[in-house]
Amino acid sequence: MSAVLELNHIAKAHDSGNGQRVQALNGVSLSVKAGDFVAVQGPSGSGKTTLLLIAGGLLAPDQGVVSIGGRDLGAMSAEGRARFRADNVGFVFQQFHLVPYLSVLHNVMTPAVATHVEDARERAEELIARFGLGDRADHPTARLSTGERQRTALARALLNQPKLLLADEPTGNLDVDNAGKVLAGLSDFAKTGGAVLLVTHDDNSATRADRVVWLKDGKQAGAPAASI
Amino acid sequence: MKIWGMIWREIAFRKFNFVLALLSVSAAVACLIGTLTLLRTDKAEVAKAGAGLEDAIRKITKGLGFNVIILPEDQDLNEMHLEGSLNKQMPEEYAHRLAESKIVTINHLLPTIMKKLTWPETGLPIVLYGTRGEVPIQHRDPKKPLLDTVPKGTMIIGHHVSQKLGLKEGDETTLLGHKFFLGKVHGERGNIDDATVWINLTEAQELLGMQNLIHAIQALECHCAGDRISQIRVEIARILPGTQVLERGPPALARAEARDQARQSAEDASKRREAFAAVLAPLIWVGAAVWIGFLMLGNVRERRAEIGILRAIGFRSSQILLLFLGKAFLFGILGTLLGFVVGALAGASLGEMTAGWESLQNPEVPIHFVLALGLAVALSVFASWIPALSAARQDPALVLQEE
Numbered sequence: 116m117s118a119v120l121e122l123n124h125i126a127k128a129h130d131s132g133n134g135q136r137v138q139a140l141n142g143v144s145l146s147v148k149a150g151d152f153v154a155v156q157g158p159s160g161s162g163k164t165t166l167l168l169i170a171g172g173l174l175a176p177d178q179g180v181v182s183i184g185g186r187d188l189g190a191m192s193a194e195g196r197a198r199f200r201a202d203n204v205g206f207v208f209q210q211f212h213l214v215p216y217l218s219v220l221h222n223v224m225t226p227a228v229a230t231h232v233e234d235a236r237e238r239a240e241e242l243i244a245r246f247g248l249g250d251r252a253d254h255p256t257a258r259l260s261t262g263e264r265q266r267t268a269l270a271r272a273l274l275n276q277p278k279l280l281l282a283d284e285p286t287g288n289l290d291v292d293n294a295g296k297v298l299a300g301l302s303d304f305a306k307t308g309g310a311v312l313l314v315t316h317d318d319n320s321a322t323r324a325d326r327v328v329w330l331k332d333g334k335q336a337g338a339p340a341a342s343i
Numbered sequence: 344m345k346i347w348g349m350i351w352r353e354i355a356f357r358k359f360n361f362v363l364a365l366l367s368v369s370a371a372v373a374c375l376i377g378t379l380t381l382l383r384t385d386k387a388e389v390a391k392a393g394a395g396l397e398d399a400i401r402k403i404t405k406g407l408g409f410n411v412i413i414l415p416e417d418q419d420l421n422e423m424h425l426e427g428s429l430n431k432q433m434p435e436e437y438a439h440r441l442a443e444s445k446i447v448t449i450n451h452l453l454p455t456i457m458k459k460l461t462w463p464e465t466g467l468p469i470v471l472y473g474t475r476g477e478v479p480i481q482h483r484d485p486k487k488p489l490l491d492t493v494p495k496g497t498m499i500i501g502h503h504v505s506q507k508l509g510l511k512e513g514d515e516t517t518l519l520g521h522k523f524f525l526g527k528v529h530g531e532r533g534n535i536d537d538a539t540v541w542i543n544l545t546e547a548q549e550l551l552g553m554q555n556l557i558h559a560i561q562a563l564e565c566h567c568a569g570d571r572i573s574q575i576r577v578e579i580a581r582i583l584p585g586t587q588v589l590e591r592g593p594p595a596l597a598r599a600e601a602r603d604q605a606r607q608s609a610e611d612a613s614k615r616r617e618a619f620a621a622v623l624a625p626l627i628w629v630g631a632a633v634w635i636g637f638l639m640l641g642n643v644r645e646r647r648a649e650i651g652i653l654r655a656i657g658f659r660s661s662q663i664l665l666l667f668l669g670k671a672f673l674f675g676i677l678g679t680l681l682g683f684v685v686g687a688l689a690g691a692s693l694g695e696m697t698a699g700w701e702s703l704q705n706p707e708v709p710i711h712f713v714l715a716l717g718l719a720v721a722l723s724v725f726a727s728w729i730p731a732l733s734a735a736r737q738d739p740a741l742v743l744q745e746e
Binding site: 164165168171173174193194197198199200201202204206208210212213214215216217221224225226227228229230271275283 | 656660
């Protein structure tokens, strides 16, 4: 099966804030195929989030090539990458990042403003029901519990039927029950042919993945002894 | 849901921010419209005051006597001065001949009969004044008539005549065997007018057996200051041989100067107000623009995370720009509506117009509205442009990493 996400020799450095350059990623390569659920683990500062943002075309690498569905993101303009993301990529973040003035339903429908989504409303309602938010569709997000917020964010990420789902610590703020529901959602997406890249420091979350990639100091590394 | 749906929902969510921006636009528009309305009413007041002043002067002039009176050459002036009556006659056609001539030094020609007689039916001595109104001067634009024509069958009497005979408006009376309806009784003027009876010229001619004849042609507002009267005499003598010209009343030039000074003074005051408005209005607009800019900058900062996730989801820069400029467009339009009504009513009220709605019926109002709308939307969008651009250019990766 062809790779949905290809990261080849990715390197990225950024300012530490005190005038020094920090090498966040250094020669990382990764391939995620359709149906794969890949977890990226590592300690804080190991470059996990940087890797995810580069994989989503939100951050340009200093070196290396990122391609999704065979399309080189580096060859696209910023606007071209935005259009491409709208059609092909879904994001879930630890902080949910829901739009505060929109209801659950309208938050889930937000990707349909960025790009054309066939039967967006019906699909949004279906996703809301699937994630157990049917009675919350018209509620403002401020009235939701953290678990409900994250499920809303997951439903939003799936509205445009993306090829790739990028999740950054999606269970970081959730209790076990809600974390389980979110991970199940990611896993189900992979089972239906989607590609999932999950960034997490949580071993329990990583166990739901088919494969775990370890990062340390911006480089791919073997699993730490404790994990093994 | 479309992007405009998001804009409306954000407005509903952050009402205070929107209301503040809307009030800024309203204040700017209200100031502009209020100023324009005030200046417009001011100009109308100046014009009205000028016209009123001019009218008053014309009436005063009429009371003082005409500038020029054209009489038959053999008319004894002593009779006129001492008796207030004229005896010698000339053809009425003279007035038409003068009107059709190219004479430029005379305005407002009034062919007149002015005869002292004893009212046979009452025994009261009166001055009978026959007037037909103004003869239009052919080569000029028509001017406002100075004396109202007395309609046939109607009589106007002076205060003293009214007192002596106990006549009042609406009465019927008979003069020289002819019945008249008493149309008006003049208030006391303290001059010969108080003993005067005015009737239509044609009827006066019939009653006195003077068909097609008149005693005098009176002319007002002739340009006869200084020694120009001699020039006028020469001019009139050429057109109307066998006449004499007499200057009466104060010099026209002095009256014209007084009138011009009054008008100039009103215009100067209006110009000072215009100059003040020309400085104040732009200052308020600049202030509103700065305030809107700060409000929108605050709005952009407040929505940093939202912008970050929307960019991650795939919103293009132009869509982010529209989220903010669309909002600016809306408060520009709504602010115009509010500011326009407030400004028009405030301007009308300050301009002492009879009612605010009267000012809204002025034909310039739609033009002012379109002007205000265009400027307000431009102001809102322009003031929001930099904050909106900073939002559109925001790096989503930075925001999402910060979070």
